[in-house]
Amino acid sequence: MKIFSENLFFAISIFFIGIIASILISKISNLFLKKISRRTKNDFDDYIFELIINIFKPIGFLLSLYFAVDFYFQEDITFISLLLNVDKLLILIIVIKALNKILIRSLVETTEKLQDQSIKSMISSLTPLVKAFTWTIGSIFYLQNIGVQMTAIWALLSAGGIGAGLALKDPVQEFFEYITILLDKPFQKGEFIKAEGVLGSIERVGVRSSRIRSINGEIIVMSNSALTNGVISNYAQMKKRRLVHKLGVVYDTSPKIMKRIPFIIEKIIKEANNASFDRCHFTDFGDFSLNFELVYYIPTNNYFAAMEAQQYINLRIMEEFKLNCIEFAFPTQTLNIEGRETK
Numbered sequence: 001m002k003i004f005s006e007n008l009f010f011a012i013s014i015f016f017i018g019i020i021a022s023i024l025i026s027k028i029s030n031l032f033l034k035k036i037s038r039r040t041k042n043d044f045d046d047y048i049f050e051l052i053i054n055i056f057k058p059i060g061f062l063l064s065l066y067f068a069v070d071f072y073f074q075e076d077i078t079f080i081s082l083l084l085n086v087d088k089l090l091i092l093i094i095v096i097k098a099l100n101k102i103l104i105r106s107l108v109e110t111t112e113k114l115q116d117q118s119i120k121s122m123i124s125s126l127t128p129l130v131k132a133f134t135w136t137i138g139s140i141f142y143l144q145n146i147g148v149q150m151t152a153i154w155a156l157l158s159a160g161g162i163g164a165g166l167a168l169k170d171p172v173q174e175f176f177e178y179i180t181i182l183l184d185k186p187f188q189k190g191e192f193i194k195a196e197g198v199l200g201s202i203e204r205v206g207v208r209s210s211r212i213r214s215i216n217g218e219i220i221v222m223s224n225s226a227l228t229n230g231v232i233s234n235y236a237q238m239k240k241r242r243l244v245h246k247l248g249v250v251y252d253t254s255p256k257i258m259k260r261i262p263f264i265i266e267k268i269i270k271e272a273n274n275a276s277f278d279r280c281h282f283t284d285f286g287d288f289s290l291n292f293e294l295v296y297y298i299p300t301n302n303y304f305a306a307m308e309a310q311q312y313i314n315l316r317i318m319e320e321f322k323l324n325c326i327e328f329a330f331p332t333q334t335l336n337i338e339g340r341e342t343k
Helices: 002-038 044-072 078-113 117-125 127-145 150-167 169-184 224-229 255-271 303-323
Strands: 192-195 198-205 209-214 219-223 232-234 241-249 276-285 290-298
Touching (some): 002 044, 044 078, 078 127, 169 198, 198 219, 209 224, 219 224, 241 255, 241 303, 255 303, 290 303
Antiparallel strands (some): 192 198, 198 209, 209 219, 241 290, 276 290
16 A cells, blocks of 8 residues: 555656646746747747747646656556557647648748749648658657557558559659649740640649640640640740741732732831731742742730731731732643644
8 A cells, every 4th residue: 555655646746747847848948949039030930939839838748647657557557558558649649730830831931932833832732741741650650659560561551552653653643744844834824835736825734634725715634744745835935926928929920020029028017016027038939829938027925916917917918919910829730732633
C-alpha cells in the first residue's frame, strides 16, 4: 500500500510539474519570441512563433499525462498501453497540423511575391500534396513508434505502389506535363494558339487537360501531353502578322498593265489603316495565269482583326482590278486541233 501511495504521489507530482512547466515555457517563449519577431519586417515569422506558442500547452499537458501514467503503471497492461498510444497519437496530430499550417503559409507567402498567375495556380494546387506527404510520413513514424512491424507493410506498400504506378501512369504523366506548361509557358490563359490543327484561345489549363475555345465557338478538350509533344503556334506573342498571297491574272494582260499591278496593290495596302506594305512581284508563268506574290504585315496579334484587314484589302484589290479592266485568272485549258489534208 505504501508503494502504491508513493507511486501515485510521484505520478501526480510528475503530471502537475509537467503542466506548470508547460505554462511557464509557454509564457517565457511568448515573451522571447515576440522580441525576436519585432526585429523583422515580415509577418511570416510572427505567424510561426504564435503557432509554436499555441502548441506548447497542449503538447505539454499530453506529455505530462503520458509520463505520469507510464510511471504509475510500470507493468505492461493492454488498456494502459492503448491509452499511452492514444496520447502519442494526439501529440502527433497536433505537431502535423502545425507543420502543415507552416508549410501552407510558406507556399502562400511565396505565391504572393509572384506576378505570374499560372505559377500561383500551380503552387496552390500543391497544397493537397503537401498535406498528404506530411500525414503519410507522420503515420509511418507513429506506427514504427508503437511497435508495428513495418516489413510486411513496406512490402504491401511496394506492391501497391507498383500497381498504382501502372494504373496512374497517364494521370501522373499529364500532371508533369501540366507543370511543364506552367513553368515553360508555351502559352497562357487567354492566348490565341494553333495546336494539332485547332485554332482557338486558351480558356483553362488543367492538371490533366486544357480547354481551347475554337474559332467555331465550341470547347475543345486536349490532353496536356498532346499539346506539349506537338507543334504550337502562339499568335498572342506576335508583334505583327505577316500575310503572303498569290494573285493570278490572265495571259491576255498587257506588259504595261503588268507593270502597273504592283503599284496598284501597294497603293491599296498603304491606304489601309492597319496594314503595312512589304512587296509585290510578278513571280512566274503559271499553267493558266501570270502570278504575282503579295506580302504585307498587319500590326496585331489578334486573329480576327487580321482577317478583317485581309478582307478589306482583298475587296479593294477586286474593285481596283475591275476599274482597270484587269481580269483574274481561273483554271482553263486550250486545245488546239490540227486538221490533216486528205487525198
